[in-house]
Amino acid sequence: xxxxxxxxxxxxxxxxxxxxxxxxxxxxxxxxxxxxxxxxxxxxxxxxxxxxxxxxxxxxxxxxxxxxxxxxxxxxxxxxxxxxxxxxxxxxxxxxxxxxxxxxxxx
Amino acid sequence: xxxxxxxxxxxxxxxxxxxxxxxxxxxxxxxxxxxxxxxxxxxxxxxxxxxxxxxxxxxxxxxxxxxxxxxxxxxxxxxxxxxxxxxxxxxxxxxxxxxxxxxxxxxxxxxxxxxxxx
Numbered sequence: 678x679x680x681x682x683x684x685x686x687x688x689x690x691x692x693x694x695x696x697x698x699x700x701x702x703x704x705x706x707x708x709x710x711x712x713x714x715x716x717x718x719x720x721x722x723x724x725x726x727x728x729x730x731x732x733x734x735x736x737x738x739x740x741x742x743x744x745x746x747x748x749x750x751x752x753x754x755x756x757x758x759x760x761x762x763x764x765x766x767x768x769x770x771x772x773x774x775x776x777x778x779x780x781x782x783x784x
Numbered sequence: 785x786x787x788x789x790x791x792x793x794x795x796x797x798x799x800x801x802x803x804x805x806x807x808x809x810x811x812x813x814x815x816x817x818x819x820x821x822x823x824x825x826x827x828x829x830x831x832x833x834x835x836x837x838x839x840x841x842x843x844x845x846x847x848x849x850x851x852x853x854x855x856x857x858x859x860x861x862x863x864x865x866x867x868x869x870x871x872x873x874x875x876x877x878x879x880x881x882x883x884x885x886x887x888x889x890x891x892x893x894x895x896x897x898x899x900x901x902x
Contacts, residue, residue, distance in 0.1 A: 711888035713829075720879055720892035721821075721829065732890070764829055768887035772845040775829040 679703050679767050683776035689784040696752040698779045700765035705745045709769040712741055712750045715778075716761045724763075725750065755781070786810045788880050788893035795899045801868040804896045806880030808861040817883040818863040820854060822876040823895075830876075832865070834883055870900045 680703035690696050700710065708728040713721035723732045725741035728748055738753040752759055760783055765776040791805040808816065819834025833844035833854055842854050853866045863880055878896045881889035 709887070713889075720881075720895055721889070722892075723888065723890050726884070726888045726890075766829070766831075766888060771843065772847075773831040773887070775831070777828045 678772055679706060679770055679774055681765055681767055681774050681776040683763075683765060683779045685779060686777065687780045687782060689782045690755050691784045692755055692757060694755045694784075696755050696759075696781060698750045698763055698781075700743075700748045700750070700776050702746045702748075702767055702769075706767045706769035708744045709767060710741070710743070710748050711766045711768065712739075713764045713766065714759075714761045715764065721764065752781075786816065786882055786891040788882070788891055790878075790880060790893040790896045793897040793899070795901065796870050798871055798900055798902055800870050800900075801866060802870060802898050803864055803866040804878050804880075804898070806863040806865075806893050808863070813856050813858050813861040813863060817885070818854070818856065819881050819883045819889060820852075820865045821879045821881055821889065823879070824873070824876040827876075832878075834881075837883075837885065867898075870898075872900050874898065875900045 682701045684699045710728045712725040715721040724735050724739050729741045740751050742749050762778045762780045764778050787809045789807045794802050796802050817835045817837045820832040822830050832848050836843045851868050855864045880893040882891040884890045
């Protein structure tokens with residue numbers, strides 16, 4: 678199975694900050710990577726697919742980049758609604774696997 | 785717009801089975817690729833299996849092979865996930881989610897908490 682490792686596990690930031698989350702795959706997954714946002718007690722929400730394609734309706738302050746084994750999710754200017762946990766997911770090889778999550782907290 | 789509405793919370797004893805439903809609206813089930821993802825309390829997301837549109841078959845994560853069965857009732861546009869031989873480690877929120885091209889998950893149900901406790 679492909680292992681997905683996110684860093685950091687927790688991130689403390691302020692409104693307006695630029696935030697970057699990293700996701701590393703244990704082997705190359707080309708650009709077959711998605712990012713999700715999850716708030717407490719809620720289902721995950723798709724943000725990004727194919728590493729850098731923004732899902733319809735997702736604010737443009739979210740962006741994704743990378744290919745191969747290293748990927749990043751960037752929030753250009755953190756908003757109050759963005760405090761949540763973020764997960765990456767690879768869909769290059771079965772079984773589909775997720776990172777362990779990065780919690781973005783208020784500083 | 786796809787909407788997925790799941791059945792309510794369940795409490796089961798170890799060794800029992802649970803069957804969770806996921807009702808689709810906005811689309812028909814035959815137009816979708818349905819998957820199941822679970823999340824143990826305070827933990828991350830774990831893909832359990834789902835429909836592979838390329839092969840036309842349901843695929844299961846090896847971890848759950850032999851214990852999970854995913855079915856669909858196209859007459860009611862309802863998907864089901866049944867997990868047997870439950871143990872305490874199966875306590876989790878179970879989500880249905882539609883797989884875009886069977887790969888990443890664009891629509892999610894609200895989740896069903898399954899608690900396994902003696």
